[in-house]
Amino acid sequence: xPSIFDKILSxxxxxxxxxxxxxxxxxxxxAPLAPGHTLVIPKEAREHLHQLxxxxxxxxxxxxxxxARAVLAATGAKHYNVLQNNGESAxxxxxxxxxxxxxxxxxxxxxxxxxSGKLEDAEELLERMHTALATEEDxxx
Ligand code: 5GP
Numbered sequence: 001x002p003s004i005f006d007k008i009l010s011x012x013x014x015x016x017x018x019x020x021x022x023x024x025x026x027x028x029x030x031a032p033l034a035p036g037h038t039l040v041i042p043k044e045a046r047e048h049l050h051q052l053x054x055x056x057x058x059x060x061x062x063x064x065x066x067x068a069r070a071v072l073a074a075t076g077a078k079h080y081n082v083l084q085n086n087g088e089s090a091x092x093x094x095x096x097x098x099x100x101x102x103x104x105x106x107x108x109x110x111x112x113x114x115x116s117g118k119l120e121d122a123e124e125l126l127e128r129m130h131t132a133l134a135t136e137e138d139x140x141x
Contacts, residue, residue, distance in 0.1 A: 023059030
């Protein structure tokens with residue numbers, strides 16, 4: 001089923017467009033945490049970040065700093081957060097990859113609780129991660 005963002009991409013739903021290129025679209029969030037809160041999405045229909053093709057991922061890497069500069073210039077904010085949620089339990093509501101660019105303006109912006117722990121079992125984690133990286137396939141194939 002097409003998500004809200006698919007409908008924005010197809011033009012079925014309108015948006016306040018900030019930026020667009022061949023692979024990405026950025027538009028103002030309808031319920032902003034601060035003025036200028038912008039969403040940057042790939043045109044590729046994927047639910048989670050790790051499912052994106054290299055092409056979309058590269059385009060997002062280019063679009064994000066551009067959009068961040070526009071958000072800072074438009075709002076006068078000096079600081080901001082980039083947030084990207086994957087999965088319901090990680091606070092993802094819309095099942096189409098999206099990055100939030102959220103300026104920090106006085107008391108407005110992203111509320112954050114950072115429950116840091118202690119680095120443990122690093123060698124085992126590294127081994128599993130390196131194996132995953134060495135054997136990964138292009139998700140777009
Ligand atoms: P998530 O929790 O999935 O990371 O965030 C989804 C975001 O999409 C929310 O910040 C929400 O306000 C925004 N959003 C949901 N529906 C629409 C819409 O129809 N238009 C726009 N511009 N933003 C939307």
